Amino acid sequence: MRIGETLELSIAEDDMDVNRLEQYLAREIKEFGKRVFVKALQEIEAKKLEQAKGEVGCREEVPRYLFTRLGLIRFERHKVKYKEKGKFGFFLDEILGLKPYQVATRWVRQRALELAIEIPLSPGKVPAQARDMGRDKLPHHPPVGPGGREEAER
Numbered sequence: 001m002r003i004g005e006t007l008e009l010s011i012a013e014d015d016m017d018v019n020r021l022e023q024y025l026a027r028e029i030k031e032f033g034k035r036v037f038v039k040a041l042q043e044i045e046a047k048k049l050e051q052a053k054g055e056v057g058c059r060e061e062v063p064r065y066l067f068t069r070l071g072l073i074r075f076e077r078h079k080v081k082y083k084e085k086g087k088f089g090f091f092l093d094e095i096l097g098l099k100p101y102q103v104a105t106r107w108v109r110q111r112a113l114e115l116a117i118e119i120p121l122s123p124g125k126v127p128a129q130a131r132d133m134g135r136d137k138l139p140h141h142p143p144v145g146p147g148g149r150e151e152a153e154r
Helices: 018-051 091-096 106-116 128-132 149-153
Strands: 056-068 071-082 087-090
Touching: 018 056, 018 071, 018 091, 056 087, 056 106, 071 091, 087 091
Parallel strands: none
Antiparallel strands: 056 071, 071 087
8 A cells, every 4th residue: 555645844934943943843744644644544444445345335434533643633434334244333443453442542552551650659759638639538338357247347
């Protein structure tokens, strides 16, 4: 599969420094990457739907959002009816291995986990206000010992 896309930039020469240039290029390249990503998804789906003609019946296009390392991507995919199974689904999601309510790629989930573990969770490092927040809203359950609930209630 080959995808052609062109990136054209208009760089203002006046009042430009390295930081503004870097910011501008990063934003434009990210948007360009999103366009190419969506175009690639469209090409993949079109090719696979053509190969599966007779096995699936196309319905309407349905939008989906996915967090990627390029940012939030919105793309359209076809809802199909699988003729043998008699059920509906999203062909592109199956091709890509996307789960029904998956909102992010593996890289994004991994990066979020890496960033989350940097937050201190030990009692000595968490401010008292954060520790006590919501404590009165937690349900109270009496401790249950080896003898079961009866022993705990004595």
